[in-house]
Structures are given as structure tokens and as C-alpha cells.
């Protein structure tokens with residue numbers, strides 16, 4: 001689907017579907033919608049609104065044929081909800097729903113009004129960005145393993161054009177489209193990786209995905225090297241699998257001197273069987289999603305290589321598979337981390353924090369200013385927050401606060417959870433410096449506390465996306481399945497600091 005801006009009038013453009021909008025409660029629409037209403041002899045105000053009772057509630061849709069009164073074949077009216085509730089996130093949501101509706105109408109060419117422009121002080125550029133983000137996120141499907149594709153092919157949308165009458169505006173609208181496109185493609189890149197089954201999305205597959213991103217440096221460390229470097233926690237986790245682990249280090253350097261340096265680390269367990277502490281079948285079923293953090297990092301790095309922010313960004317993934325093979329690490333094993341701390345393995349299913357601990361220390365050695373890790377880390381976080389918000393923790397409040405704000409702007413939600421000194425008590429081992437699990441309660445917090453031990457004195461934040469990485473039913477602009485959780489939030493954080 002190609003997205004572009006076109007200067008002209010809504011009543012002059014020819015396309016399969018022309019998208020206009022209506023705020024809730026408006027009886028006599030103005031602007032572009034009003035112009036279309038007039039061209040249709042008042043059909044929208046006197047029939048759709050008056051007789052059919054179309055209210056303009058958020059995501060409410062109405063399709064009507066134009067019978068040749070304007071060149072567009074059909075008009076799709078999208079409800080924007082109450083003007084007082086409106087914000088840029090609503091544009092993204094409506095835009096996604098519009099694309100799905102247009103697909104169901106078998107539309108190939110769509111022309112649309114720029115939702116939100118001119119209302120509530122929203123800038124055209126941002127409105128266009130949200131519209132593009134929503135359209136691309138809404139247009140996503142993963143059908144590469146379906147053998148019957150003909151019907152779907154028919155539903156492919158060729159073009160989406162934003163129609164703007166004012167000749168001075170297309171420049172800004174174009175900028176917004178470009179940014180939105182890059183961000184949404186980052187989200188979809190992550191969703192594709194998570195949708196891949198674990199038999200395909202191996203650590204080597206993630207390494208190849210990283211190497212395929214143009215415009216960044218990428219280094220892959222093999223098992224022997226990470227072992228030699230002292231990453232005893234990470235290396236141990238991958239030992240029970242026949243799949244070779246891959247430690248992935250991507251680096252983006254800005255064109256001019258970097259304003260700051262940040263590291264983004266993603267949990268990259270390509271399948272989490274639990275290891276020797278094997279998961280029961282129901283808990284294991286979806287564990288191909290345990291690389292969602294790394295998928296987010298790859299999506300972010302792809303977008304960063306195109307957005308070219310003024311910040312140096314390291315994308316780090318300690319990828320491996322957690323399996324119960326004959327060389328698997330065992331409960332009770334004592335491992336040595338790269339920062340020197342020893343860890344007693346209490347449970348081989350608490351593997352993510354082990355891989356992340358060495359990755360976080362590796363990031364500390366890269367001389368970065370800030371470290372952000374993103375991980376499907378604990379079932380406890382999912383129990384606490386469900387799928388509507390990811391948990392965020394940190395060894396300071398600034399970074400979590402900024403990330404919470406950036407998430408909100410991206411249409412995501414982060415909710416801060418506390419890390420208290422007392423949590424460390426739970427991680428005391430009788431024979432080593434730490435053990436990898438605490439008690440049954442507050443599992444997201446003991447996991448966060450474990451990671452904190454490896455961040456040294458760097459500014460660090462940890463995002464637990466166990467509940468948000470995958471959704472079982474449609475949610476706003478997202479279809480069920482992988483969500484690309486964290487991609488938009490972290491990209492907004494990066495763009496805000498540029």
C-alpha cells in the first residue's frame with residue numbers, strides 16, 4: 001500500500017472509497033465532510049445522520065454509494081467520537097479501522113480527509129503521521145504459511161491518498177507520512193518476527209534479521225566468544241538446545257556528533273520450554289513469543305536506520321533457546337556472570353533475567369548514558385497488569401517517567417512498578433552472591449531487582465512486556481496476535497531526545 005498526499009478537492013477525486021469523518025453529535029458537518037455532503041445533495045445530514053441515526057461515535061462507520069454525484073465510487077464516513085475526548089491516538093485507531101473496513105469493501109484505491117487536522121490545535125504533520133501509522137498497522141496480516149491466498153490477494157489495497165485542498169500544506173503532511181510509515185513498518189517488522197514459529201525464528205534467524213538492516217553496524221558473537229568473555233549466565237541458558245546461541249550487537253551512529261548514547265536490550269529467548277524446570281503444556285504453548293523484546297529492538301533499529309536521530313543507539317540481543325537437552329543447565333548450578341557476580345540457579349525457567357544480566361553488563365561496558373531493556377520477563381507482570389499496560393521499573397525515576405510519556409504518545413501504556421531495597425533479601429543464596437528467583441509473590445519486582453544488580457551506576461529502565469507482547473483479541477489499532485509492544489514507545493523516546 002502506497003501512502004501519499006495529493007492536492008485537490010474531496011469532491012473531485014476518483015477512487016474506490018472516499019473517507020470522510022464526523023465528530024459525535026454534529027448534525028450539520030462542515031469542512032471536507034460538509035463539502036461532500038453538499039455534493040451529495042445533503043444525503044449525509046438529512047439521511048445518514050437524521051434518518052439512519054449515525055452518531056459519529058469513535059470507530060462507527062457508514063458506507064454509502066455516490067451514484068456518480070462525485071467521482072469517488074463510495075463514501076465511508078468514520079466516527080471520531082466526542083470532540084472533547086479526541087487526541088492524536090484516536091486518529092491512529094480510526095485510520096486502522098478504516099483500512100480494515102475498506103479492505104472488506106474490496107477497495108483498491110482510497111482517498112481520505114486528514115482526520116483531526118484543524119481541530120483541537122493538532123498539527124497537520126502529526127495528524128498525517130498518526131493516519132499513516134494507523135493505516136500500516138491496520139493493514140498488517142501474516143499469511144505466509146496459508147496456502148490458499150487468492151481471496152486475500154483480492155483484498156489488497158494499492159493506494160491511500162490524503163487529499164488536501166490548501167497548496168501550502170502537502171510538505172508537512174508528507175513529512176508526517178514518512179515518519180509514520182517508518183515507525184509502523186518497525187512495528188510490523190517486529191510483529192512478523194514474533195509471528196514466525198520457533199522452528200524458523202531461531203537465534204541464527206534473529207542474527208540474520210539484524211544483519212539485513214541497512215545503515216547500521218552489526219556484530220554477532222558465537223558461543224565460544226561469549227564464554228571466553230565471561231558471560232556465564234547467558235551462555236548457560238543456551239546449552240540445552242541444539243540451536244547455536246547468537247549474541248547480537250547492532251550499532252547506529254548519527255551523521256553528526258551524538259547528543260547521547262543509549263543501549264536498548266531485548267530478551268531473545270526464541271523458545272522458552274522452561275528448561276529442565278519444564279513448563280506445563282498450556283504455559284509453553286505460546287513461548288515462541290519469548291523473543292518479543294528482541295523483535296522490538298530489531299524493529300526499533302530498522303526504524304532508527306531510516307529516521308537518523310542524533311543519538312548513538314546500541315541494539316543488543318543475547319539470543320538463545322531455553323531447552324531441556326542433555327547439556328542443559330540445571331537447578332542448583334552456580335554460574336558466574338560477566339560482572340563477576342555468582343548466581344545459583346533456583347529455577348531454569350527464570351532464564352530471561354540470566355541472559356539479560358550479561359547483556360546489561362555488556363551494555364555498561366559500551367560506555368552508554370542510558371540502558372533500556374525490554375523483555376517478556378514474568379508471568380507475574382502479566383497477572384498484575386494484564387495486556388493493556390507493560391510494567392516499567394528502573395534504578396531512577398527520570399527514565400521510566402520519560403518512557404511512560406513516550407509510550408502514551410505512541411498509543412501504548414507503561415505502568416511503573418516499584419523496586420525496593422528489601423526485594424534483594426529474596427534473592428539471597430546460601431552458596432552464591434544471588435539466586436535467580438524470589439518467592440511466589442511480586443515476581444515482576446524480584447526479576448527487576450535481579451537485573452538492577454547488573455546495571456552498575458548507569459541510568460537503567462526495565463520494561464516487562466509479558467502481558468502486552470501478544471493479544472488474544474483485537475485492541476484499538478492492533479489485530480490479535482503480536483503487537484510490536486515497545487517499538488512505538490521507545491522510538492518516540494528516541495525522537496524526543498533528538
Ligand code: BES
Pocket residue numbers: 272274290347349350351352376377378379380382437438443466467
Ligand atoms: N518467558 C517467561 C515469562 C512469560 C510468561 C512471558 C507468560 C510471556 C507470557 C519467563 O521466562 C518465565 O518463565 N518466568 C517465570 C519465572 C519464575 C520461574 C520465577 C514465571 O513467570 O513463571
Ligand code: MG
Pocket residue numbers: 272274348349350351352
Ligand atoms: Mg522462563
Ligand code: ZN
Pocket residue numbers: 269272290349351352376377
Ligand atoms: Zn522466558
